[in-house]
Amino acid sequence: MTGTPRSLSTGVIVPAFSGHTSRRLRHTIGSGVAYLVLTVCGLGMAVPFIWLLSTSLKLEGTEFTFPPQWLPRPIRWQNYADALQVVPYLSYARNTLIITVAATAGTLITASLTAFAFARIRFPGRSVLFMLLLSTLMLPDAVTLVPKYILFSRLHWINTYLPLTVPAWFGGGAFNVFLLRQFFMTIPHDLDEAARIDGASNAQVYWNVVLPLAVPALTTVAIFSIMANWNDFLYPLIYLNQQKYFTLALGLQFFQSQYGTQWTLMMAASVMMILPMILLFFFAQRYFIQGIQLTGLAGR
Amino acid sequence: MSESTLLVRGRRSHAWSAARWRDTRDGYFFILPWLLGFVIWTAGPMIASVIISFTDWRIVTTPHFVGLANFAALLQDPRIRIALFNTAYYVILGVPTHLILALVSALLLNLRLRGIAVYRTLFYLPFITPLVANALLWLWIFNTDFGLANWLLTLFHLPSVDWLQDPRAVKNAFIIMSWWTVGGQMVILLAGLQGIPQHLYEAAGIDGAGRWARFRHVTLPLLTPSLFFNLTLAMIGAFQVFVQAYVMTSGGPEDASLFYVLYLYRVAFQNFDMGYASAMAWLLFVIILIITLIQFRFANRWVYYEAELKG
Numbered sequence: 001m002t003g004t005p006r007s008l009s010t011g012v013i014v015p016a017f018s019g020h021t022s023r024r025l026r027h028t029i030g031s032g033v034a035y036l037v038l039t040v041c042g043l044g045m046a047v048p049f050i051w052l053l054s055t056s057l058k059l060e061g062t063e064f065t066f067p068p069q070w071l072p073r074p075i076r077w078q079n080y081a082d083a084l085q086v087v088p089y090l091s092y093a094r095n096t097l098i099i100t101v102a103a104t105a106g107t108l109i110t111a112s113l114t115a116f117a118f119a120r121i122r123f124p125g126r127s128v129l130f131m132l133l134l135s136t137l138m139l140p141d142a143v144t145l146v147p148k149y150i151l152f153s154r155l156h157w158i159n160t161y162l163p164l165t166v167p168a169w170f171g172g173g174a175f176n177v178f179l180l181r182q183f184f185m186t187i188p189h190d191l192d193e194a195a196r197i198d199g200a201s202n203a204q205v206y207w208n209v210v211l212p213l214a215v216p217a218l219t220t221v222a223i224f225s226i227m228a229n230w231n232d233f234l235y236p237l238i239y240l241n242q243q244k245y246f247t248l249a250l251g252l253q254f255f256q257s258q259y260g261t262q263w264t265l266m267m268a269a270s271v272m273m274i275l276p277m278i279l280l281f282f283f284a285q286r287y288f289i290q291g292i293q294l295t296g297l298a299g300r
Numbered sequence: 301m302s303e304s305t306l307l308v309r310g311r312r313s314h315a316w317s318a319a320r321w322r323d324t325r326d327g328y329f330f331i332l333p334w335l336l337g338f339v340i341w342t343a344g345p346m347i348a349s350v351i352i353s354f355t356d357w358r359i360v361t362t363p364h365f366v367g368l369a370n371f372a373a374l375l376q377d378p379r380i381r382i383a384l385f386n387t388a389y390y391v392i393l394g395v396p397t398h399l400i401l402a403l404v405s406a407l408l409l410n411l412r413l414r415g416i417a418v419y420r421t422l423f424y425l426p427f428i429t430p431l432v433a434n435a436l437l438w439l440w441i442f443n444t445d446f447g448l449a450n451w452l453l454t455l456f457h458l459p460s461v462d463w464l465q466d467p468r469a470v471k472n473a474f475i476i477m478s479w480w481t482v483g484g485q486m487v488i489l490l491a492g493l494q495g496i497p498q499h500l501y502e503a504a505g506i507d508g509a510g511r512w513a514r515f516r517h518v519t520l521p522l523l524t525p526s527l528f529f530n531l532t533l534a535m536i537g538a539f540q541v542f543v544q545a546y547v548m549t550s551g552g553p554e555d556a557s558l559f560y561v562l563y564l565y566r567v568a569f570q571n572f573d574m575g576y577a578s579a580m581a582w583l584l585f586v587i588i589l590i591i592t593l594i595q596f597r598f599a600n601r602w603v604y605y606e607a608e609l610k611g
Contacts, residue, residue: 042422110333123327143585147345170337202326231430233543249432270433277428
């Protein structure tokens with residue numbers, strides 16, 4: 001140990017672990033233990049994904065080994081090309097993309113408008129309506145599942161993307177409005193007061209003052225919306241029942257039933273569905289964590 | 301929130317000035333999309349759902365008013381009881397374990413260590429994996445003969461489990477699987493932890509509080525709003541577990557993973573019995589509502605809002 005107490009040389013005996021040295025030592029041991037725990041847990045979290053990647057690269061037949069073989073031998077990249085052949089993967093991806101973009105655009109526009117009014121404009125009934133909005137957060141989707149289906153089938157919207165996109169243009173979901181409203185509340189009022197003195201209308205304050213300052217929160221909402229739409233299963237399952245309209249989530253599941261279970265190809269297709277989300281998170285995570293933190297989503 | 305609102309309130313005049321008219325007009329104009337959406341896609345369907353639940357509507361047939369027949373049938377239906385039991389099992393065991401794991405991970409990932417961002421990403425990644433892709437992956441992990449889960453058990457010389465074929469194991473399999481998605485709650489708790497003012501820890505340190513005391517008397521109380529938020533939404537989410545069971549087991553074996561919404565889906569979209577499905581939806585809604593209200597009722601016993609900032 002480097003921290004030999006100086007007192008030893010003076011002949012005074014002091015406990016080996018005391019004062020500054022011991023605190024530093026305890027700190028080192030503490031972070032060592034922390035790294036160990038984090039690494040073990042982190043690996044545990046990563047294992048399913050590693051296993052997914054590994055299986056997706058195995059030659060068909062070699063996935064059935066016990067104990068499991070972690071490194072595929074041989075590595076077969078061809079699985080990815082084959083997976084694209086087995087299901088019309090690219091057309092599913094295109095469908096999913098159309099839905100995701102249309103719904104996310106609607107969410108960003110209408111949720112931010114609603115949130116702006118709740119955060120920044122005084123009007124009678126505002127707090128009652130805001131409570132109403134919050135209470136819909138607690139409403140389980142299952143309750144409106146059947147009547148919404150009936151409504152959309154009456155409108156002949158089954159097997160179109162309209163049921164999956166149009167509702168997003170009507171408020172963009174209570175959760176997103178809440179998140180944006182909380183963020184807008186943190187923007188200093190002096191800024192809009194100044195703009196208003198210069199004669200700015202509410203619309204101008206929204207567009208020129210609040211939105212440019214709300215980029216982290218808008219990014220957070222965009223990520224939530226993209227993830228929710230990319231991954232959604234139940235609503236596409238109900239509203240889309242012709243294969244040409246299928247999304248990736250439906251297509252993947254279809255994969256399994258139609259061709260028995262070709263694990264290696266199915267895992268390759270899964271990787272291709274997950275990858276865009278990982279890239280999205282990777283490039284946006286800085287804004288994302290910041291957005292969550294600043295919006296008071298953490299409840300404070 | 302408080303200061304600016306108070307200032308605005310203080311300035312509010314009682315006469316309806318031109319500005320006030322303008323703000324009222326603009327306010328309703330801005331929230332119009334949401335308000336319409338609320339009427340068309342929330343309030344309307346809820347009312348419709350009540351009405352449909354009193355009929356025998358099957359989409360193609362003309363609906364007849366059947367009174368409370370659907371609700372009476374609910375009480376008689378043994379599969380409702382099974383579905384409620386399965387769902388309650390999943391909620392009661394799944395939600396608390398999930399929340400505790402999320403809290404522990406958030407505390408770990410809040411440590412100021414070099415490279416912590418990498419660990420945060422590792423913990424978050426499984427959460428952004430699409431549910432379907434995740435379900436298919438875990439189907440493979442829980443494979444009795446070649447799956448990772450049983451390989452892990454053999455490492456510890458434990459007997460293999462028929463995870464998805466054994467009625468006693470299947471619900472536990474779903475709960476175990478849910479532990480890998482703590483990332484979502486973890487991020488929210490992490491943001492909560494980082495929002496705790498440092499000076500409180502310093503003050504506690506000066507008062508001689510140790511690590512545990514600081515956690516017990518500073519961290520935990522200030523984190524309760526985040527915990528409450530997570531708990532409430534996680535509960536509502538867990539009651540509606542669907543995709544995993546639909547993709548991995550179709551509710552089997554022997555209905556052991558027939559969760560409530562899966563059963564509802566079958567009644568509505570395979571049997572097209574919209575009346576019965578609506579009655580089912582309302583039963584679920586009432587159950588969730590009661591539990592949520594109880595949670596809110598008891599929230600003030602344990603949820604601590606700093607200076608009551610929240611409205």
